[in-house]
Amino acid sequence: MADIRYYDVILKPVVTEKSMDIMADKKYTFLVHPEANKAMIKEAVEKMFPGTEVKTVNTMNNDGKTKRRGRTEGKTVKTKKAIVTLTENSKEIEVFAGL
Numbered sequence: 192m193a194d195i196r197y198y199d200v201i202l203k204p205v206v207t208e209k210s211m212d213i214m215a216d217k218k219y220t221f222l223v224h225p226e227a228n229k230a231m232i233k234e235a236v237e238k239m240f241p242g243t244e245v246k247t248v249n250t251m252n253n254d255g256k257t258k259r260r261g262r263t264e265g266k267t268v269k270t271k272k273a274i275v276t277l278t279e280n281s282k283e284i285e286v287f288a289g290l
Contacts, residue, residue: 200227200235201271205272217277217286223250225271232273233261249274 200283202222210220223232229248236245250273277284 195224195227195231196237197231197238198250200224200231200261202241213274216242217279217283219275219277221273221275223271223273225252225269227271227273229273232275236275236284240282240284243284244278244282245275246278247276249276 198264200223202224205222205290207220213220219236221236229236232248233245235262242265250271253270253272255269257264257266259265271274
């Protein structure tokens with residue numbers, strides 16, 4: 192496994208209708224490094240966004256889809272998503288504030 196630092200764990204936020212709806216419950220969705228575990232994701236969120244306290248982390252692994260181009264077959268990149276739930280007395284994450 193590669194040496195992953197906390198700033199390499201979170202790749203980008205996921206902005207969809209469903210992820211925006213669950214933000215009212217202090218749940219935020221991020222695209223994360225495929226080799227990151229829940230403890231690494233929790234540490235990264237707490238260090239990157241000061242004042243936040245993570246309650247739970249749920250992760251999903253999405254395999255790459257098989258695509259064809261003529262006779263050639265290939266696969267798209269596999270991804271990993273994390274839904275981070277913050278505690279009640281935690282600060283909001285400012286990345287999502289203007290959306």
